[in-house]
Amino acid sequence: MIMKSKTVMKIRHGIEYFVAYLVMVSLQHTKLETAIKAAERLGDFVFFVLKTRRKVVFDNLSIAFPDMSYEEKYRIARRSYRNFAKMIFEYCRFPVLTKEDVLSVVSVEGEKEIDKALKAGKGGVMVAGHFGNWELMGAALALKGYPVCFLVGEQHNKYVDNKMNEFRELMGIKIIHRGVAVRGVLKALRQNQFVALLSDQDAGKDGIFVDFFGRQSSTHQGAAVFALKTGAPIITGVPVRVGKFRHHVICGVIKTDQYSGVTDENVKALTQAYTTFLEEQIKKYPDHWFWMHRRWKSRPEPKQDNSAGAGYDGE
Secondary structure, eight states, X not given: OXXXXXXXXXXXXXXXXXXXXXXXXXXXXXXXXXXXHXXXXXXXXXXXXXXXXXXXXXXXXXXXXXXXOHHHHHHHHHHHHHHHHHHHHHHHTGGGOOHHHHHHHEEEEOHHHXXXXXXXXXXXXXXXXXXXXXXXXXXXXXXXXXXXXXXXXXXXXXXXXXXXXXXXXXXXXXXXXXXXXXXXXXXXHHTTOEEEEEOOSBOGGGSEEEEETTEEEEEOOHHHHHHHHHTOOEEEEEEEEEXXXXXXXXXXXXXXXXXXXXXXXXXXXXXXXXXXXXXXXXXXXXXXXXXXXXXXXXXXXXXXOOOTTTTOOOO
């Protein structure tokens, strides 16, 4: 039975990959303008017809913007679906893009701060979110000559997973798999490289709770821990769409010099710092974030109140 299940899953993954491969090849032979228009139509189809995770999106928008009108949430939600489809289609075109193609459509703000971090020799922990075209942001920084590594998890479909990493490596991005995360990340930082990871999804029971849009949110603390262990700064980055085809990356640096050691307080303070940065950018560009994820799924354990019986010795 187990063998049969594995065989069925392998066939399913093969079919999924074949379909994805056909889409990727067709997009690689399509002009960017045509691909973007097709992505907008796909985003609308998923939003209006399939309605995939639409309730999750509106619930999240209501948490983040409780005073916003339904009409505005509707506009943001629709644009969010469109932007996510654009990101996927642009990513599929990586194999046919030259260095000049990428750098001609991506500008970077904050390069001086990144250069300072590189000169310090401790590498950098690059913290990003599912915001705009985060894949293109990494590609642009790598093609500009920055030593970028991606810490990646494994997709369910290993064929698709391998192809995704192949596209990243074409852009000069090195891959660190989560299976060797600690060893791989520390080694990269010692070699003065930048390790990029996404830290904006629900981290469940393994996360640390920090404030995100006024609500306690379980957040991955790996970025803070790695930075505190090595003294590397945290480099934040968000890519913003400028018109239909261009992107402007906004980078900042959170220094870790003032923190001493990997303590609970320091980890929470750093995690809060880059979470706040992301929140500020989402407020400016709400249609750029991936609202489809149940970001506030995990809730903090209720604090026990032991004060009622304090000092009571019985009769």
